[in-house]
Amino acid sequence: MYKVIFKVNSNGKFTNSLKTISKAGFIPVYFKRDKGIEEYTALYRSSDINEVKEAILDVAYMLSREGKVGGYDFAKIYKIEEQYLGKAAGGSLGALLGYQFAGIAGLVLGVLGGIFLGELLDIELGQTPMGILAWPIQQLTG
Known part of the structure; x- marks a missing residue:
């Protein structure tokens, strides 16, 4: 890419x-x-x-x-x-925070948002x- x-x-x-x-x-x-x-x-x-x-x-x-x-x-x-560290860390952190603040719906949104932000981090670092x-x-x- x-x-x-x-x-x-x-x-x-x-x-x-x-x-x-x-x-x-x-x-x-x-x-x-x-x-x-x-x-x-x-x-x-x-x-x-x-x-x-x-x-x-x-x-x-x-x-x-x-x-x-x-x-x-x-x-x-x-x-x-192509790196996966940012996506994995972002998805995990997003899921954890989303679940803490909004339950299952927050978990799903947190995973998606975390993967997106992790992708941007991977792009900048790689x-x-x-x-x-x-x-x-x-x-x-x-």
């Missing part, structure tokens, strides 16, 4: 592109906007880096059709190693930087 962080200049357009990123096969995780720069964090389930690069090119093409552009640091790519891709679309001027 790969994690990609996209940085896009919105050019005054105040729309988010989560739908666009998910159309290219990415799973959006996080979005923030700061002074006209949009930053998207997304996951891509694949073991082939070339497939991820093709999906990044698709995202760039679709974003350019929306009037958005990227820079030299358009896409930061990280390889995620990532290896793979590289940075610049904006691949040629800008036409004039």
